[in-house]
Amino acid sequence: xxxxxxxxxxxxxxxxxxxxxxxxxxxxxxxxxxxxxxxxxxxxxxxxxxxxxxxxxxxxxxxxxxxxxxxxxxxxxxxxxxxxxxxxxxxxxxxxxxxxxxxxxxxxxxxxxxxxxxxxxxxxxxxxxxxxxxxxxxxxxxxxxxxxxxxxxxxxxxxxxxxxxxxxxxxxxxxxxxxxxxxxxxxxxxxxxxxxxxxxxxxxxxxxxxxxxxxxxxxxxxxxxxxxxxxxxxxxxxxxxxxxxxxxxxxxxxxxxxxxxxxxxxxxxxxxxxxxxxxxxxxxxxxxxxxxxxxxxxxxxxxxxxxxxxxxxxxxxxxxxxxxxxxxxxxxxxxxxxxxxxxxxxxxxxxxxxxxxxxxxxxxxxxxxxxxxxxxxxxxxxxxxxxxxxxxxxxxxxxxxxxxxxxxxxxxxxxxxxxxxxxxxxxxxxxxxxxxxxxxxxxxxxxxxxxxxxxxxxxxxxxxxxxxxxxxxxxxxxxxxxxxx
Numbered sequence: 001x002x003x004x005x006x007x008x009x010x011x012x013x014x015x016x017x018x019x020x021x022x023x024x025x026x027x028x029x030x031x032x033x034x035x036x037x038x039x040x041x042x043x044x045x046x047x048x049x050x051x052x053x054x055x056x057x058x059x060x061x062x063x064x065x066x067x068x069x070x071x072x073x074x075x076x077x078x079x080x081x082x083x084x085x086x087x088x089x090x091x092x093x094x095x096x097x098x099x100x101x102x103x104x105x106x107x108x109x110x111x112x113x114x115x116x117x118x119x120x121x122x123x124x125x126x127x128x129x130x131x132x133x134x135x136x137x138x139x140x141x142x143x144x145x146x147x148x149x150x151x152x153x154x155x156x157x158x159x160x161x162x163x164x165x166x167x168x169x170x171x172x173x174x175x176x177x178x179x180x181x182x183x184x185x186x187x188x189x190x191x192x193x194x195x196x197x198x199x200x201x202x203x204x205x206x207x208x209x210x211x212x213x214x215x216x217x218x219x220x221x222x223x224x225x226x227x228x229x230x231x232x233x234x235x236x237x238x239x240x241x242x243x244x245x246x247x248x249x250x251x252x253x254x255x256x257x258x259x260x261x262x263x264x265x266x267x268x269x270x271x272x273x274x275x276x277x278x279x280x281x282x283x284x285x286x287x288x289x290x291x292x293x294x295x296x297x298x299x300x301x302x303x304x305x306x307x308x309x310x311x312x313x314x315x316x317x318x319x320x321x322x323x324x325x326x327x328x329x330x331x332x333x334x335x336x337x338x339x340x341x342x343x344x345x346x347x348x349x350x351x352x353x354x355x356x357x358x359x360x361x362x363x364x365x366x367x368x369x370x371x372x373x374x375x376x377x378x379x380x381x382x383x384x385x386x387x388x389x390x391x392x393x394x395x396x397x398x399x400x401x402x403x404x405x406x407x408x409x410x411x412x413x414x415x416x417x418x419x420x421x422x423x424x425x426x427x428x429x430x431x432x433x434x435x436x437x438x439x440x441x442x443x444x445x446x447x448x449x450x451x452x453x454x455x456x457x458x459x460x461x462x463x464x465x466x467x468x469x470x471x472x473x474x475x476x477x478x479x480x481x482x483x484x485x
Contacts, residue, residue, distance in 0.1 A: 005028065006316075007315075022316070038124045045139055045332050052326065054325050064214075066213050068229075089362065093335070192338035230270055233370060234374070240262050263424075310390060325373065329351070371393055385412075417478050440458075
């Protein structure tokens with residue numbers, strides 16, 4: 001009997017790796033894992049082994065688990081000390097580096113139901129790192145825009161080679177995910193980070209473990225939406241769509257107002273639930289949803305909407321499905337390449353607040369708020385689809401638009417390609433009374449809701465790179481460099 005896989009990634013070689021893993025006897029987990037390790041090599045402007053990971057996995061038996069592999073701040077950090085260096089967290093350098101969780105996330109994902117040996121997940125990634133690959137597409141643009149990072153990487157004749165990273169991935173493949181946290185690789189990484197001014201040490205790496213929980217869920221138009229709980233921003237999507245179901249009007253303007261309200265709520269409430277417990281009722285309770293449906297109040301400014309992240313979606317005909325997001329947070333993360341391991345480090349700590357007493361205030365061992373938002377969709381207990389996106393603070397905005405297209409007349413490929421809009425924009429000083437929109441977005445509803453509309457070019461990266469599987473058909477966003485199968 002012929003088995004069937006649907007997979008979409010933002011870079012073609014990652015899709016190739018996922019297909020090869022499945023063809024070798026793997027399942028959707030193996031496909032997603034091979035794609036994730038490959039993207040950590042071939043898409044270093046958006047992800048690396050030095051970043052974080054979130055996933056939702058739906059097993060063939062219908063049970064699901066949310067995987068949180070986001071790393072905490074070092075146990076020696078101090079918000080008071082950081083405030084002496086500025087009013088907000090920096091985005092580059094050693095200070096915003098938190099423990100990288102992605103590799104531990106790969107290990108946890110493999111343990112959730114892989115059908116193939118652990119080392120097999122690294123075959124394509126190690127080959128790409130050792131042999132090199134042609135720099136093109138969004139990576140070529142990112143390197144041009146970040147000459148300081150380009151100077152750290154070995155790009156010759158248009159080919160990027162990463163032999164040190166290949167050796168690191170080989171060690172992880174041989175010894176397991178804990179190699180990056182307790183093995184010889186961990187020792188080199190910790191020493192290199194400290195030499196560059198980071199407070200992360202070997203004990204911080206050794207103490208890290210990913211967290212597995214039940215997904216956060218909500219109903220929308222007969223669907224069950226499954227995402228990662230906080231410190232993920234998945235709750236913003238659930239809240240906006242659940243409130244939209246209750247609103248008198250279901251147009252784009254109403255959706256934009258609801259999403260904007262969620263952004264405002266995230267800024268004052270969302271945090272690591274181990275430090276600031278998550279109040280589900282304050283987000284998804286009837287009283288809150290009814291209030292939003294009546295009047296989605298909002299502040300005058302919004303956070304940045306851009307971000308450098310990848311999404312992988314994969315599902316097979318057994319009902320097994322994976323939505324996986326891994327990220328460096330901003331382009332090339334902290335712009336710190338640890339030379340003994342070849343690992344480029346993320347800057348996820350830039351998302352911490354330095355406001356005293358804020359739920360998301362920087363603290364030892366605390367995870368920052370994350371923009372990452374994996375999503376699995378079910379209908380009547382059966383798998384309907386898997387979605388993921390790049391897009392920083394606007395993940396929920398892009399996912400909501402794509403899901404509505406899927407519930408309309410679009411297939412997966414059409415849904416991710418259609419014109420999109422974003423509340424605010426990449427400029428942190430843009431007012432949230434502004435919507436930026438690609439050509440083809442219906443604008444009357446947005447203007448009627450009080451938004452000023454400014455144009456974006458067609459297929460703009462400002463509206464993210466979305467990936468989708470729907471009814472076991474895949475679509476990859478033409479704004480990226482990927483392929484669906």
